[in-house]
Amino acid sequence: MSLRLFDTATREQRDFVPVRAGVASIYVCGATVQGHPHIGHVRSGLNYDVLRRWLSYRGLDVRLVRNVTDIDDKILLKAYESGRPWWEWGATHERAFQWAYDALGCLPASIEPRATGHVPQMVELMQRLIDGGHAYAAGGDVYFAVRSYPEYGELSHQRPDELNQGETEAGGKRDPLDFTLWKGGKPGEPSWPTPWGPGRPGWHLECSAMATFYLGAEFDIHGGGLDLVFPHHENERAQSRSAGDGFARYWLHNNWVTLGGDKMSKSLGNTLSVPAVLKRVRGVELRYYLVAPHYRSAIEYTDAALEESVAAYRRIESLVHRVRERAGAPEVAKVIDARFAEALDDDLGTPAALAAVHAAVREANSALDAGDHPAAVAAAERVRAMTGVLGLDPLDPQWVSADSGQDAAAGALSALVDDLLEQRAAARKARDFATADEVRDRLTAAGVIVEDNPDGSTWTLKGV
RNA sequence: GGCGGAGUGGCCGAGUGGUUUAGGCAAGGGCCUGCAAAGCCCUGUACACGGGUUCGAUUCCCGUCUCCGCCUCCA
Known part of the structure; x- marks a missing residue:
């Protein structure tokens, strides 16, 4: 091949x-x-x-x-x-x-x-x-x-x-x-x-x-x-x-990106600048949108299609993050899926390549559900390797550095949220669900999404 | 006028001569959950139109319609 x-x-x-x-x-x-x-x-x-x-x-x-x-x-x-x-x-x-x-x-x-x-x-x-x-x-x-x-x-x-x-x-x-x-x-x-x-x-x-x-x-x-x-x-x-x-x-x-059916060009005045789009979505999300269709196909730009790409990418990203938090940090696998390689070998077939990525994501999610942490990590490592080839690895330092996470404010936030989650965990243990829900509601209102799973609770900031 | 591309399920977007599906998003059902979220499973029966080839075409051929591109600067 x-x-x-x-x-x-x-x-x-x-x-x-x-x-x-x-x-x-x-x-x-x-x-x-x-x-x-x-x-x-x-x-x-x-x-x-x-x-x-x-x-x-x-x-x-x-x-x-x-x-x-x-x-x-x-x-x-x-x-x-x-x-x-x-x-x-x-x-x-x-x-x-x-x-x-x-x-x-x-x-x-x-x-x-x-x-x-x-x-x-x-x-x-x-x-x-x-x-x-x-x-x-x-x-x-x-x-x-x-x-x-x-x-x-x-x-x-x-x-x-x-x-x-x-x-x-x-x-x-x-x-x-x-x-x-x-x-x-x-x-x-x-x-x-x-x-x-x-x-x-x-x-x-x-x-x-x-x-x-x-x-x-x-x-x-x-x-x-x-x-x-x-x-x-x-x-x-x-x-x-x-x-x-x-x-x-x-x-x-x-091929090009079209807008309203027409080729985007300065003479038509129908251009969409990169900075303008990056005010609404992150760089890695725009990258996913532009890389997912085959390169010889035209992309008819719509806001809805861009939003779909954001959702699709976040599915991959959240899986990798979930595995990291619950099962241990995934490395980048040495070997990628044959299906993925065959897709790219076929005139850079990124759509089929991404289908392979999503299959691995599902595999990792299933392993996580089954409590099989080693399998989840292994699948997530393949996800990282494959997305890495496309420049979309969620844990690549390039994208991670754009996240909040290292500065003092983030540290303070983390401490406060963790403290609340401990209180909530105690309430849940005591089957005081009214208190548990109240804590979660307060966090949700503040933009912190809480998710429970068999290994405990994780949180993320809304929209990140 | 010359050359080329496209028309796929609610949406985006692949692909293939036939019995098994791209994948994602959205929707419905189920599982899981204290509830939720996430996740997992299942469901949808699509391929512009008209002919032709074929045992069989969304997939090949011809024609029609619609849209787009290049022939001038352009990613």
Whole structure:
């Protein structure tokens, strides 16, 4: 059994065989730091986070490059409109993305290269393309000659002749299909020197240059949102392969988050920002919501669906906590359920993987009910291992640190509640249920949920 | 116009040519409990519409309807 991934280029699942044994090299198109991240942006990051965690779990040394596009038309425009320097505008939003990724438990990439830091690599690539007859300089711009690459359109399954050319007319193009590698400098805009004159990077060039700089001429996986298939990834592939690089062997594309049936996008104004959602649910809960459906399915966002995810996740979380309190702290199991592994091997089938997690949760609950503490702990350890692969382990320090629990106030609360629970236990023992219920009611009114079980009583704060 | 995706039980969301179910949420019944909560067990008989292939299709093929996406910046 091995990992199979759906490759956009072939439109079918293919066994994953890395270029270099034991190493998985992944390039993901990250943010264009023109604005704040919405939950669709972060879904993309999450999908590739699950992929890298799974590859790591399988023993591969993962090299993950997630770029930051920090120079483009919109960044310049928005910065200008806001009266801020373009580089400050980009840096500000880069931090916003970083904050969002962190809040949802995305492991840091191996490196997050910025376009502006890799102009020499871009110049080198353009030189190779010009030398090979695949690109030309004209009027300060540099263009890629699409017709010089016969396989153009193979990734997105478009025929060049069928493409509608809505692209903005640029002066020196020899063919309407040609796309811009390098934009000649305009007054007031940032520019970098090149043999063809000063200017700034076109959108597609940076990814080809950075991917091969960090991962080599040929690497394993290139990922991004579905909307990047054309023209962005098609163009990347065209320029890199024309330059003689093998480039990506598997192309993965995640679907989006829709709102009211439409793709979430800034132009439609129907975005839902990550901070806004995190005012209502915790990071780990939003992560569950975004990771639970298959990555190639669209998620139609609704408040109700988000709430359901919260309930589903809390079922897992409360089980792990219950086991810890009643049967002993579960470690992370060394072995995960075969069903779970098979699910992820099948093109990252997170829905089926979560079904396996829930089966283990039920198993642990049953063991707890039966008073079989070792079995409960063992099942909870499997739950931790599996949720850990998905970045959802309830006892992972990342999520635990967000809980209250260590500070002085929490300690005081704990002492007071424990004291009341002792009083209640004594009342129950004396079969003075009126007093016992009164104590419980007082705690409930204060937001403390009390639950009785054969091993005693436990309490939790409402809504945590 | 070209290319592609989707329509599943009250809801979210998987999946498969047929006798046994995704999973979760919500609902009803039961067990447990002093009561409750949690948990466990059980129940629901779904697959847009019309044809076709087949012994048999929700699952394959054709058509229809509806919705969405890419072809311009976009996760």
